[in-house]
Amino acid sequence: MSERIRNVTFAQAIRTAIREEMKHDEKVILFGEDVAQYGGVYGATTGLQHEFGDDRVRDTPISEMAIAGMAVGAALAGYRPIAEIMYCDFLTQASDAIVNHAAKWRYMSGEQFKLPLVVRSPAGGGAGYAAQHSQALEAWFVHIPGLKVVMPSSPRDARGLLKAAIRDDNPVVFIEHKDHYSYKAEMPTAEEIIPLGSAEVKWQGTDCTLVAWSKTLTYALQAAEHLAKEGISVEVIDPRTLQPLDTDTICNSVAKTGHLVIAHEAVKFGGFGAEIAAQVVEKAWDNLTKPPLRIGAPFVPLPYSQPLETFVIPQVKDVVKQITEYLGA
């Protein structure tokens, strides 16, 4: 067992991954708004410009279309750009380059090109940033063939998955939760790459499979702990990457528990939970003792005021209550 560093923040883990990969491969470059001198609005890129220089770590103007489009161009020329889009909501501005170009250039060209680029973007609510700085838009991007979508829930996963994303020859949308940057947890000192497409059982259980990712995974673990005290044994699975999706790990768990719950922060209607539910229904129908349950936000933009925001985003108590009802009914 390797020696562990305790109390590494999520932001430090991201920085560690980028730093290691910039040392590993000089084709790795980083640009985005406020990422260089300032070190990122969440501090995830602090010190990287100082270490790797002005050429490889660059502040851009507020130009999301250009940031994403330049990442596509640099990737086509053999570089491995990491582009930061300051908020997931602003991916809407960058989406032409990501959705129409990065995702499709390889396929459209008959596999002549590869596009090794990563778009990092903080998502999610809970801190009162209101409707235009808090969305979780992962469902938009998993729907696009050619993209990979990663949403880590811990510092260790963030580092290992980001390293894998940077080394991958495909465009990866890497979505971090803005409430997570100061979240501390263990991370091994040894270099670790976590393959994209591998889920992890984060909490073992026998009564119900609970799939969650990003910050909701943290809530899911708290809910599982709480439910364990009430005699309900929940198995918590973090898919970690939504595209490609490790359905085997989820189906194997459902084979054991017979129950499936998916919880996410994004709006429930059209959310990624529906895809996971459908996958399990198609592949493991016989193992389900009842229809899957989805927990997600109601169909409203995210409101500002704390009681309103807390009401909309699924909380630990909501997960506990809904799972109790689901298993009891």
Added chain:
Amino acid sequence: MGAIDRQQLLEFYEGMLRIRFFEEKIRDVLHPQGLLRGSSHLCIGQEAVAVGAMHALQQDDYVLSTHRGHGHALAKGMEPYVMFAEILGRKSGCCQGKGGSMHLAETALNFVGQAPVVGSNAPMGAGLALAARLEGSSRLAATFFGEGALNTGAFQEAANIAALWRLPVIFLCENNLYAISVPLDKSSAVTRLESRLCCYGIEGRRVNGMDVVEVYEAVQQATEQMRTEPFPAYLVFDTYRFQGHHTADKESYRPTEEAIAEFRERDPIHILEYKMIDDHTVDIDTTIEYRDRIRDEIDRAFEKAVAAPWPEPREALNGVYAQKEAE
């Protein structure tokens, strides 16, 4: 004609004829016979820009094109056969039939491809130029676009960063006077397009896009300095598309037939022919010889492409992702 020698003129002539005959084959055969899926955007009338510019660029310079890109692809060196095969959706097409008329690309020629979402290739061009700059090479990125692209946010964002970061990207604007149906004076607040990037410190230059020699010299001059002192360049070529926006365009927005005729008198191929004949560079028989040879080359490429096999339907599932993952 200054330093341009006979051999170069004939190369220009051949390049423009190849584009013209290729496009006429699409207009007169593929489209009417229903062999063309979707639509195709012809550049008949704009051949001088593609040929003149590409001759001034170097082989390792990156080129990004637009929906109206057959001419750029041919001028960069693509074989008419792989282009026809692609446009016909055949397996032997340059993109295995997955791209079609708007997505031709050939990495070995540094023809990075066509970006038919108008304006989107400017940031990509800046990204390619950033890569060129980082690797310390003298290569540059060239992005072609129609005047309509100047009105997009993506283009303006890219122009600003390109100047800010002193990137070796050359913006080549083909002003053919129409953004689909909307004329220039109804789409741009300023019709002197060469002034549209001056706020970023990028001085534009207006060039007669119907004269291949003028195009060649302008691009040559603009790129010379960029190779040693990277900074974006911007040229606006006055040109005209003799065909509709695409093959099914009704062209109801065109002015009177007389005005079109005026442009037809400035056909870039005729201009070069007259010049060469007047200068005694070639005689009429030579031009006929060239025309027959290139037309024959296009005919044969087309016949071969029509006979080429289709892809297996299941090949639609291949090639979405590159296989290499993290080790």
